[in-house]
Amino acid sequence: xxxxxxxxxxxxxxAVAGAVMVILAREPIHSALSLILVMTALATLYLLLGAExxxxxxxxxxxxxxxxxxxxxxxxxxxxxxERTDFSKLAKFAGLPLAFVLLLFIAHWLWHSPxxxxxxxxxxxxxxxxxxxxxxxxxxxxxxxFEATSILILIAILGAMVLARKEE
Amino acid sequence: xxxxxxYYLVLSAILFGLGVVAFVFKRNVITVFMSIExxxxxxxxxxxxFARARNQLDGLxxxxxxxxxxxxxxxxxxxxxIMLSRNRESLNVERVDQLKF
Numbered sequence: 001x002x003x004x005x006x007x008x009x010x011x012x013x014x015a016v017a018g019a020v021m022v023i024l025a026r027e028p029i030h031s032a033l034s035l036i037l038v039m040t041a042l043a044t045l046y047l048l049l050g051a052e053x054x055x056x057x058x059x060x061x062x063x064x065x066x067x068x069x070x071x072x073x074x075x076x077x078x079x080x081x082x083e084r085t086d087f088s089k090l091a092k093f094a095g096l097p098l099a100f101v102l103l104l105f106i107a108h109w110l111w112h113s114p115x116x117x118x119x120x121x122x123x124x125x126x127x128x129x130x131x132x133x134x135x136x137x138x139x140x141x142x143x144x145x146f147e148a149t150s151i152l153i154l155i156a157i158l159g160a161m162v163l164a165r166k167e168e
Numbered sequence: 169x170x171x172x173x174x175y176y177l178v179l180s181a182i183l184f185g186l187g188v189v190a191f192v193f194k195r196n197v198i199t200v201f202m203s204i205e206x207x208x209x210x211x212x213x214x215x216x217x218f219a220r221a222r223n224q225l226d227g228l229x230x231x232x233x234x235x236x237x238x239x240x241x242x243x244x245x246x247x248x249x250i251m252l253s254r255n256r257e258s259l260n261v262e263r264v265d266q267l268k269f
Contacts, residue, residue, distance in 0.1 A: 008171045019186040095192035103185030110177040156240035163247035
């Protein structure tokens, strides 16, 4: 066992445990905190893959902004324990087996895909992705999608304000 | 030896499957939203792993866009949740089955 592999297994265990806790937690606030754990573990895995910029954005935007928004709304609405349902028969007998089949199918495809075992990753082999190159790519080849996302953000701000406004 | 890319892809598939399970089982609107975020995160991990395998930066640009779209979706979705809780008593998705009320 070498160090990158140990780090990978530790943080992937944390991520999977957090995702399981998202499902099992009965109070929405516990689900939200478990999801923050998943996102932080994934940020560490991005660092292991050499993507420092994405790791920073993951912490700042996902764990910092989006999840704070979730926690804020949960506390604003004062949610208690989630109703443990009598979930619908469709979800019980079709949803769970189909989700399991999907998981199995994706895992099977990944093991047999040509890219799977081909390349190795880790900071030892190559240096990390350069943030300068990433921003150059973003402002040349992907300039139009980048501008389009700014319009998307603007529309989202307007939509959120219109939806959450109190009606007189 | 380094970590093979397939390990990252399998982890991504596991997280995506758990997100699907959460999406199917959870009954609160907010936790359903959180399971969508979990699935988006799993896809992001696959993007970064493929970018590393092919040593191309394009995957990271897509991760950036996915994060931006997730932020916009969370803002609008949570505004809808606040509106729902104002007009309805329950946030259970089984009781919120009409677009107009």
